[in-house]
Amino acid sequence: MRFDKFTIKAQEAVQDAESIAGKYNHPSLDTEHLLQALLEQEEGVIPPLLDRLGVSTTQLRGELERALTARPGYMARMLSF
Template sequence: MAFRFEKLTLKAQEAVVRAQELAGEKGNPEMTPLHLLGGLLSEKEGVIKPLFTRIGVNMSQLTSTVESELGRLPKTSGGATPQPNQAMRQVLDGAAAEAEKMKDEYVSTEHLLLALVRVASLAKNLLELNGVREQDLMNALRDVRGSAPVTDQSPEEKFQALKRYGIDLVERAQQGKLDPVIGRDNEIRRVVQVLSRRT
């Protein structure tokens, strides 16, 4: 399967470009899956951080581990543009296959992450050491993304829109963060009466 850059979502394109920039900054001759993981972790918004949070990954620990491992990769001088190595090409092809399997029109960051978990590389090992398993990732992805297919280049804005733009009053009440309702007995009785009639 030939990988096409234009079939990436905007966030996925940013992650791949950031991976190439990381490889260039570190003086690495090849762009590896580890660089891609670094690019995904540097994402400010998107689906990666909510996925990792749901799985229970310590983001700062994972980020620092990736940074230290990037520092250990072979370096060259000369300023040539780093090219993807074999494992990186497998990750990109795997992400495209994953998008096709999920019936998505574009390859998104979650497809890249799923491919990173599947393709044997240092990035996969680091993810496993930090508790990222494929099945947990799939379950978290279902929760975060729902069943909505990726049909345009910026689907990440649509994922968890309610959580991003709304307030969960039940959660706030359970945490004791809501002000108590005092002196509204008649209104509360009336609301309960109306609501109990409609059920």
């Protein structure tokens, strides 16, 4: 994937999605992380687009929060020698 070919907004969304995955201790970046990042983007095109389609972004954010919280994260374990 050529990250440098992404638009600035797309690069920011991927970086924000990585931060969101880290916040939940998720070992991989998934579509839910990216969608949450796109919903939170200032001056982003996704919230107005969803509004025009009749999608409640408030409800979607809540559902994303529940889904991300329910997903297991990674746990650091101490190894005994």
